[in-house]
Amino acid sequence: MTADLELGRVREAYPDTEEPSAERLAALRATLLREIGAPAPRRRRRPLVALAVAVAAAVGAIAVVAPRSPQGPTAAETRTILRGVAAGVAVPPGAVLHVAYSSTQTFSTGPATRSRVEFWQAAAPPYGARSISSIPGRPITETAVTDGRLQLYDPRRDTIYTRPSPPPYTVRPAGAGHYRLSPGGAATITISAAELRALRDGRDTIVWTDPQHPSVVPFSSLVQQPLDIRATALALLRSPHPQVRRGVRFAGRPALEISGAGRIPGSRDSYYVAPRTYRPLGVVHHFTGETVTVRFTVYRRLPGTAANRRLVTLPGAHPRARIDTTAAGYSAAAKRLFGGP
Amino acid sequence: MRGLSSQQSDASVIRASVARPQAFAGLFDRHAREIWRYACRRAGAAAADEIVSETFLRAFARRAGYDAAHADARPWLYGIATNVLREQARDHARQHREIGGGEVGDDELDRVEARADAAARAPATVAALARLVPADRDTLLLHALTDLSYEEIAAATDVPVGTVRSRLNRARRLLREALGAENEGSTR
Numbered sequence: 001m002t003a004d005l006e007l008g009r010v011r012e013a014y015p016d017t018e019e020p021s022a023e024r025l026a027a028l029r030a031t032l033l034r035e036i037g038a039p040a041p042r043r044r045r046r047p048l049v050a051l052a053v054a055v056a057a058a059v060g061a062i063a064v065v066a067p068r069s070p071q072g073p074t075a076a077e078t079r080t081i082l083r084g085v086a087a088g089v090a091v092p093p094g095a096v097l098h099v100a101y102s103s104t105q106t107f108s109t110g111p112a113t114r115s116r117v118e119f120w121q122a123a124a125p126p127y128g129a130r131s132i133s134s135i136p137g138r139p140i141t142e143t144a145v146t147d148g149r150l151q152l153y154d155p156r157r158d159t160i161y162t163r164p165s166p167p168p169y170t171v172r173p174a175g176a177g178h179y180r181l182s183p184g185g186a187a188t189i190t191i192s193a194a195e196l197r198a199l200r201d202g203r204d205t206i207v208w209t210d211p212q213h214p215s216v217v218p219f220s221s222l223v224q225q226p227l228d229i230r231a232t233a234l235a236l237l238r239s240p241h242p243q244v245r246r247g248v249r250f251a252g253r254p255a256l257e258i259s260g261a262g263r264i265p266g267s268r269d270s271y272y273v274a275p276r277t278y279r280p281l282g283v284v285h286h287f288t289g290e291t292v293t294v295r296f297t298v299y300r301r302l303p304g305t306a307a308n309r310r311l312v313t314l315p316g317a318h319p320r321a322r323i324d325t326t327a328a329g330y331s332a333a334a335k336r337l338f339g340g341p
Numbered sequence: 342m343r344g345l346s347s348q349q350s351d352a353s354v355i356r357a358s359v360a361r362p363q364a365f366a367g368l369f370d371r372h373a374r375e376i377w378r379y380a381c382r383r384a385g386a387a388a389a390d391e392i393v394s395e396t397f398l399r400a401f402a403r404r405a406g407y408d409a410a411h412a413d414a415r416p417w418l419y420g421i422a423t424n425v426l427r428e429q430a431r432d433h434a435r436q437h438r439e440i441g442g443g444e445v446g447d448d449e450l451d452r453v454e455a456r457a458d459a460a461a462r463a464p465a466t467v468a469a470l471a472r473l474v475p476a477d478r479d480t481l482l483l484h485a486l487t488d489l490s491y492e493e494i495a496a497a498t499d500v501p502v503g504t505v506r507s508r509l510n511r512a513r514r515l516l517r518e519a520l521g522a523e524n525e526g527s528t529r
Contacts, residue, residue, distance in 0.1 A: 006516050010485040013466040014382040020374055020389070028377075028394055029369050035394075036362050036401050277390040300386045 021095070021301055023087040030084050031276050034077075078244045081278075082237060085258060085271070088278040089233045091123035094304035096312060101282075101296045108289035118298070120311040128312045141337055144314045151314050152333050159322045160314045161333040171196065232283055236260050236269045248272070250281050251295050262287065351414035355407045365401050372415055373397065375487075376422050382486050383426055392429065396422040411496060416489060420497035423479050469519035473512050480505055481512040 091097045100118040119131035130144040142153040150163040170182045179196050181189045236242055242260035249255060250272035262269040267287035273280055280299045285292040302308040310316030315323065324330070349357075351368060358365035373393055380389035380396075399421050400414075411417065470478055476498070483494050491509075495502040 006513050006520070007485045009466045009516070009520060010470070010481065013470070014482070014486055016378060016382055016486075018378070018381050018386050020377040020381075020386075024390065025373055025377070028373060028390060028397075029366060031394055032369055032397050032401070033363065033366055035398055036365060274391070276394045279390055 017303075019303065021090075021092050023090045023092065024301075027084045027087040027278050030080060030087075031278070034080060035276070081244050081256060082242065082258070084278040085233075085256075085273055086237050088273060088280060089237070091121075091301050093124040095123050096302040096304060096308045097121045097123060098298060098300050098302050098311070099296060100298035101294050103292060103294045106291045106293075120302075120308075122304075122309065122312045124304075130312050130314060130317060139337065142314070142317075144312070146313050152330070152337055153314050153318060153321065154333050154337060157322070158318065158320065159324055159329075159333070160318065161330045162323065162325045163330050164325075164327045232262065232269055232285060233271050233280070235262060236271050246275065253281060255281055350412035352407065352409040352412050355404050355414060356409060358401070359405050362401070365397075365404065368400070368414060368418075369397055372418055375415070376418055379419065379486055380422055380426065383482065384429075388429070392422060392425050395425045395429075399425070413493075416493040416496040419483060419487060419489060419493075420499065423483065423497065427475055427479065465520055466516070469516050472519065473515060477508045477512040477515075480508040481516070484509055 098118075098120050100116070102114070102116050104112055104114050106112040113135065115133060115135045117131060117133045119129055121129040126147065128144065128146045130142070132140060132142045134140045142155070144151045144153075149165065152161045153159075154161065172180050172182075178190050178192055181191060181196075236258060239260040239262075242258050245257040245259070247254075248257045250257070254275055255272040256275050256278070257270050257272055259268065259270040261267070262285060264287055267285060269286070270284045271280070272282045272284075280296050282293065282295040284294075302311075310319075315321065324333075349367075351371065354364060354367045354371075358368070376396055377389050377393045380392035384392060396418060400418060403421075407414070407417065470481070473481070480494060480498060483489055483497060484491075489497060491502050491505050495505045498505065500508075
């Protein structure tokens with residue numbers, strides 16, 4: 001074996017496959033400047049315009065007017081922290097978000113439920129997500145949303161089942177930037193222009209909690225249970241007065257806590273990140289007697305290579321699986337795998 | 342970086358940052374990506390953030406003592422990053438022993454994941470590297486994973502260039518022997 005071959009073996013073991021995103025480097029840079037106590041230099045135009053676009057696309061405008069609480073950072077520090085956290089949540093177009101987490105769901109009236117979830121989510125059209133979920137005592141389930149349609153994978157039959165297409169909906173203006181959707185039957189939903197845009201480009205989808213009450217939700221919420229992680233974090237960052245606390249601990253680790261009104265009216269969420277890097281650590285969601293605690297074990301952005309894009313879909317992950325698009329097949333699979341209709 | 346020309350050497354940037362701390366961001370802009378990729382290859386993407394952060398903070402703290410004779414600061418930064426990687430691996434191993442293999446932190450999971458990825462790709466190579474003494478392993482990895490010259494690796498690890506050569510020779514010989522034995526075993 002020659003020296004070059006030995007070095008080749010080492011390089012093969014530690015391949016150079018991942019690049020840090022611009023947002024990631026910008027967050028690290030902001031942290032460095034904060035830690036060394038230097039005033040933030042005037043923004044350079046080109047890289048930070050790109051960063052601003054990516055972050056703004058992810059979180060919308062973050063207008064923070066946060067008074068300084070006795071143990072909290074100043075309003076200026078809070079803005080810097082929230083920008084860093086937003087950059088940590090942002091996923092560049094084309095990239096694939098890969099997250100694994102354990103969650104505990106506690107109720108005031110019953111026992112806690114624990115689960116583990118791993119999902120891959122595309123951050124640009126065509127939007128999609130695939131998720132593997134395990135709850136103690138139940139079979140592991142694997143689901144995906146592709147082109148706005150839910151799919152299930154049955155490993156015993158090596159078959160992918162696709163939910164039948166919903167009937168087309170009609171849209172009528174409902175005044176003041178809102179629209180009324182009739183997605184079938186007598187039921188209607190009134191949604192905002194932004195929600196309609198998200199519905200049309202595939203970021204949101206319509207679900208029926210019961211036949212009379214359809215609602216528009218992020219497609220990713222169909223495969224992330226019990227909490228749509230990214231939507232929760234983004235809603236918190238967009239909330240009017242998020243509060244930042246330093247010096248807290250999450251799962252035994254030093255953390256920054258960002259808390260505020262949650263995505264669901266009446267809920268309150270706290271989001272935890274590493275103090276220096278703003279790396280996501282976890283989320284705690286409170287809503288009427290229910291608490292969901294999510295702890296990330298993996299949170300990374302993969303480059304949008306063909307191989308990584310395949311992780312987002314069931315046919316990509318199981319290329320030899322049979323595909324069943326019949327309503328009867330889907331219904332039977334849902335009953336087998338989830339015990340539901 | 343405003344006020345810093347791309348023609349300026351790293352040494353000039355570091356010298357400027359002694360009086361103006363914000364100038365140090367110029368060094369970050371030039372080299373953070375490269376250091377991140379090195380850290381990512383060795384410890385995984387999520388751990389790379391912490392390693393880059395710690396590397397530049399330590400570099401900032403030591404900037405006044407930087408030897409201006411070295412115009413290029415990459416060997417200095419690689420050396421700090423290598424020390425951070427080694428210290429963090431040691432700390433994580435110690436913490437893991439102390440908690441008796443119980444709850445494992447995220448950084449540890451990242452490392453386990455990165456090691457598992459590497460081991461899955463090249464199990465014999467990873468096993469052989471694990472048997473090297475840390476100084477030999479770090480030298481070999483700096484040589485294999487970066488484009489530093491022998492002289493620059495010597496600057497990064499703060500040893501004479503002759504020591505770099507002897508470490509690389511020893512590491513390569515041990516790796517060759519281990520992989521040769523593995524190949525023989527697999528063909529029997």
